[in-house]
Structures are given as C-alpha cells and as structure tokens.
Amino acid sequence: MSASSDPGVRSLVASVLWPGFSGRTAPDWLLHALDEGLAGAVYFGQNIDQTDAAQLPALSARLREARPGVLLGIDEEGGPVTRLEAATGSTLPSASQLGRVDDTTITRAAGVELARRVRASGATVALAPVADVNTNPRNPVIGTRAFGATAELVGRHVAAMVAGIQAGGIAACVKHFPGHGDTAVDSHLGLPHVTLPAAVVESEHLPPFQAAIDAGVAAVMTSHVVVDAFGDLPATLDPRVLGMLRERGFSGTIITDALDMAAIRAEFGAGAGAVRAILAGADLLCIGNPSDLGPKHGSTSDLDDYAEVRDALLAAVDDGTLPIAALERASRSVAGLSEWTEAASRAGGASSDDGEAFDTARVVREAIAVRGSVSVPAGDRVVLDLRDRASAAVASTAEPFSVALGAERVVAGPLGTRDAVAVMSDALGQIPEDGAVIALVDAVQPGSSQRRALGILAVARPSAVVVNTGLPAPDALVLPGLDTYGSSRATAAVVAETLTGVAV
Missing domain, CATH: 3.40.50 (Rossmann fold)
Structure with missing residues (x-):
C-alpha cells in the first residue's frame, strides 16, 4: 500500500503540518485535514475581522471542535508585528522599546499581557519573542523587532518575555534560531548568509536562545539563514544546526519558519524543503501564509500550498527518502506541545503580575x-x-x-x-x-x-x-x-x- 492511500501514514504526515489558510471561517479542506490528524493552523491578518471581537474566538472554537488539542498559532510580537491589531497598529511596545527601558519586570509584564490577548483570541501558541541580536544596523527584517544589539541585553529580555507569555497560559515560540540579526537579506525574499566566524556566532548570537531554553521555552522557530561557518544549508534544513538546539538542552518542539518564504521555496521548493527539514530534526512544519513570496506554478490556493507539502512528504515515505521513524519522532514532539497548551488552558493564565493594566505609553515615553x-x-x-x-x-x-x-x-x-x-x-x-x-x-x-x-x-x-x-x-x-x-x-x-x- 502506498503512503498516500494508507490512513495511518496520512495521519502521521498531517500531524506535523501547520498551514495558514484564507478567509475568516474554516474552509472545508482545513476541517477535513484536522479530522485526518492535522496539527493545527497559523492565523494571519486575513483570518481576523477586527471589527468583530467575537469572530476570531468563534473560529478558534470551531477548529477546536474539529480536533481537540489543535495547535493554533499567531504571529504576535507587539510593536511593528501584530496580527490581532493589524488594521490599526499594535498597542503593545516593540521589543526594542522594552530593551531601551531595560527593566525585565516590565518585559515580563508585557509578555503576560501579550498572552492575555492571544488567549482571548483562542490561539494557543505565540510566535514570539524574537531572540535575534540585531548586530547589522541595515538588517531589513529584524531591526526594532529585536530587544537590542548585544547578547546579554537580548538574553535577559528574551527570558523575561518567555516567562511572561508562558505564565499567561500561552506557549512561547522563540525565533529565529540560530539568529537572523546579522543579515542584510530578508529571508521572505531571498536566502541570507551570515559570514561571521563560528566563535562570533557562538558568543554574540546563540546566548539568547540558551536563555530561552533555560527559561523553559516550549518551542523554537528555525531561520532560513545559512551560517557559512556551520555549513552550506539554511538552518531549517541543516541537521548540524538543529542538532545544536538539542545539544543545548532543548527538549521542546522545533518549528520551521514558513516554508512559503523565498529562501526555501525559491532555492529548494516548499515540498522538498519540508522533507529535508524533517530529516534535519524539525518537528512542526509551518507552511505559512498563502503568498507569492517564492516561485509558484501559476495561481495557487491555500489548499494547493498545503497539498504541495503534504504530498511531498507522502512521496518521500513511498520512495524511502523519509523514514517513518523520523515522522514519528516529530509527531511525538508536536503532541507534547499540544499537551502543554491543553494543560496551560486548563490552568488558566495570569492576567497581569500586579492586577493593573499594562501601561504601554509609559514604556514608549521612556524609550x-x-x-x-x-x-x-x-x-x-x-x-x-x-x-x-x-x-x-x-x-x-x-x-x-x-x-x-x-x-x-x-x-x-x-x-x-x-x-x-x-x-x-x-x-x-x-x-x-x-x-x-x-x-x-x-x-x-x-x-x-x-x-x-x-x-x-x-x-x-x-x-x-x-x-x-x-x-x-x-x-x-x-x-x-x-x-x-x-x-x-x-x-x-x-x-x-x-x-x-x-x-x-
């Protein structure tokens, strides 16, 4: 029996996939995939009606009804990066502003408030915080999304933000390992290279990720960045680089950055990239926001983007490229993240550390x-x-x-x-x-x-x-x-x- 016709293999493949989708209601293909075992979905701006506070929680409830324990992620950092407030701009400070104020108590409180908002939406995973150290002032994609330009500053605020988000009952996903801070190319549009010596990467860019691991972060997102000192592949596809996470004591879920980004789609193809990512040690494949960031064969839909990755994994199982054991390992990790979020949901989450509303204006004025x-x-x-x-x-x-x-x-x-x-x-x-x-x-x-x-x-x-x-x-x-x-x-x-x- 081929993998594509084996329900058990199809369910195993679905369990490591995390697509985006179009629209503000659940499409039929997504509900069918959840029934088949899909890990969950990632929300983007097009999924949110910001004039209707009940819409996103209702959508989350529908997806949870389709599959209890579904992982629902959202790219919500505060500052310049928001999906919950995309139409008007965020009412939370940027990471750079928090770094300027440099009070980890305030940063932790910002994490608690971010988690409160994510939890109210029905999502369970916040794709935050950014642990990149922005050492290149001309960086086109990180900039003020980073807490600062030194490993020590970034590390202490990453740890505080992780603690706040997870105290608020939401899984934090720190990003973008092993660091996107010294790049001059946006990986949405091309394949960045970091040309620093290995010792500099180790001392200036990896410590904040270690701080997140030590703080108990639930998930780490990979970067589509080639660190020349570590090899020729982007980190998402490199077993040596992803192995460094496990060597540093990380036992949570490794999530890829979106496979629709040109750094993967243009260089390798989203499907082939997905296979290589699982083989490299990634657990959950973020397929991303349906987009045209990389080359496509004509106009494709959200289902097409999902099917491209799913079918590539099934074909790789059939031809022996992708061992079932690798999928089982990844699926266990994803199930562990789901269990974490379910336990956090049952426990509830802190609304704030002191009972007062988070004062963003105060942070911005000081920054x-x-x-x-x-x-x-x-x-x-x-x-x-x-x-x-x-x-x-x-x-x-x-x-x-x-x-x-x-x-x-x-x-x-x-x-x-x-x-x-x-x-x-x-x-x-x-x-x-x-x-x-x-x-x-x-x-x-x-x-x-x-x-x-x-x-x-x-x-x-x-x-x-x-x-x-x-x-x-x-x-x-x-x-x-x-x-x-x-x-x-x-x-x-x-x-x-x-x-x-x-x-x-």
Whole structure:
C-alpha cells in the first residue's frame, strides 16, 4: 500500500503540518485535514475581522471542535508585528522599546499581557519573542523587532518575555534560531548568509536562545539563514544546526519558519524543503501564509500550498527518502506541545503580575529619544512618509502617525531604489508652503536613500521634524526629531503628544 492511500501514514504526515489558510471561517479542506490528524493552523491578518471581537474566538472554537488539542498559532510580537491589531497598529511596545527601558519586570509584564490577548483570541501558541541580536544596523527584517544589539541585553529580555507569555497560559515560540540579526537579506525574499566566524556566532548570537531554553521555552522557530561557518544549508534544513538546539538542552518542539518564504521555496521548493527539514530534526512544519513570496506554478490556493507539502512528504515515505521513524519522532514532539497548551488552558493564565493594566505609553515615553527642538505648531500638518514598504513579517499597512497627529494630508514617498532627488521633488510639490512637515523615516544609516532625502528636505523645509521609527543613526541627522525604536499605534500616540503637547 502506498503512503498516500494508507490512513495511518496520512495521519502521521498531517500531524506535523501547520498551514495558514484564507478567509475568516474554516474552509472545508482545513476541517477535513484536522479530522485526518492535522496539527493545527497559523492565523494571519486575513483570518481576523477586527471589527468583530467575537469572530476570531468563534473560529478558534470551531477548529477546536474539529480536533481537540489543535495547535493554533499567531504571529504576535507587539510593536511593528501584530496580527490581532493589524488594521490599526499594535498597542503593545516593540521589543526594542522594552530593551531601551531595560527593566525585565516590565518585559515580563508585557509578555503576560501579550498572552492575555492571544488567549482571548483562542490561539494557543505565540510566535514570539524574537531572540535575534540585531548586530547589522541595515538588517531589513529584524531591526526594532529585536530587544537590542548585544547578547546579554537580548538574553535577559528574551527570558523575561518567555516567562511572561508562558505564565499567561500561552506557549512561547522563540525565533529565529540560530539568529537572523546579522543579515542584510530578508529571508521572505531571498536566502541570507551570515559570514561571521563560528566563535562570533557562538558568543554574540546563540546566548539568547540558551536563555530561552533555560527559561523553559516550549518551542523554537528555525531561520532560513545559512551560517557559512556551520555549513552550506539554511538552518531549517541543516541537521548540524538543529542538532545544536538539542545539544543545548532543548527538549521542546522545533518549528520551521514558513516554508512559503523565498529562501526555501525559491532555492529548494516548499515540498522538498519540508522533507529535508524533517530529516534535519524539525518537528512542526509551518507552511505559512498563502503568498507569492517564492516561485509558484501559476495561481495557487491555500489548499494547493498545503497539498504541495503534504504530498511531498507522502512521496518521500513511498520512495524511502523519509523514514517513518523520523515522522514519528516529530509527531511525538508536536503532541507534547499540544499537551502543554491543553494543560496551560486548563490552568488558566495570569492576567497581569500586579492586577493593573499594562501601561504601554509609559514604556514608549521612556524609550524614545528626542533630538533638538521638536514642537510642531497647530495648523496644517503634513506627514511625509519616506519609510520603506512594510516587510512580509510586519504585514500590517496601518499608518497610525497621521491619525494621531491630525495631519491634513499624507504625502507618501517610499524611496526603495528610486532616486531620492526625483522622489523629494515630487513630494515637496504636494506640500503647502505654510504646512508643518513631519517626516517619517525608518532607515537612516549613512548613505541610505532616506538620509539623502532628509538632506534635501532640510534645505527646502528647515523647520521640518523627523520621526525615525527604525533604529537610530550612528551620527547626527540634519533635522531635529525623535527616535522611537518602533512603529505602532501606541508609539504614534506618544509621538503626537510629544510633538504637539496634547495627549491623544
């Protein structure tokens, strides 16, 4: 009997798969897969109706009805990365803001609050926190998602956040092992390489993951990053790299980053990558958000993406490439994570450590840095948004700053690879002579397009104020402003209060 026609093998394969899906109700194929033994599903923004507080809990209840113990994950970090508040922006601080404040008690409380929100949605696994050490200031995908740029700082806050999330009754999944912090390529779009010596990776990037393991983290997510010192494969597919997790005492579930990302799909194929990931020691295969991040054969659906990975595993069992024992090992680990979440659900979770609501505004006020005189007069306010397009990790297109500032208009000039002079010429032509200009930027390292644009703006509008939602520049900018260390609705409210003197 072939694997594809053996119910036991099909159930075993399904038990290590974690797909995304389209829509705000459970599609028939997903319910059928859960009946067949599917591990669960991952929620993304398109699954959530943010005008209806009952919708997501009802969806979670339907999936739990289809399969008790189902693992329901959500990519919810706070700051720039949110699915629960994708339409408006997060009301939790970024990891970078928490690192700036550097109070692990506050970070733990933020974890408890994040868990409360995830638990209310019916999800059981938070794909957080980020344990990457952002040592490359030009990193296009981590940045303010990291607690900071040193292993010691990141490690203590990772441990605190893990403790808070799991005290709140939600399984934490720390990411992206063995570190995405020294990359210059977004793995959603290509295959990053880390060229650091092994000793530097060991000393500067692995300690936060060890801190998470020591804190009892339930799951670790792999990165689609090649660490040249460790081998030629991305970590997700490399048995040596995943073995390092077990050598460090991690006994929980190893979850892959999404297999629809171009770093896997374009280089190996999602199906072939899934087989190699299980062979390397991964347990739960995150298939991801139905997308076009990597090459596909025409237009495909959420079911097509799921079936591609499922069928590749079944074919690999049939041809002997994938031993049943490897699937059984992975399935046991996934079952263990499900048992953890079920026990946590029965126990309930802390709502806060002190009985008071978590004060995000206080964290943001303490975290932001003010450069020069930054008051903005009443009257016409124009937001000039020069920031890069949101990455696939961030996903949310919410722009809360113009709302918080009461801007009369928003002039969008995302630079990307376009000429800064041409973009600024067009943008300045749209701004009234008497308008107060607030420029939003997020990539202001020397030589960047946004830095060149600010130089042009300083000449044309020397009264402009800069709000930098990314990491600060290593040198002085030509205009006064704020370094916010994150972008969120909560950050926008504090920025508006700081610039106008009026609370939002």
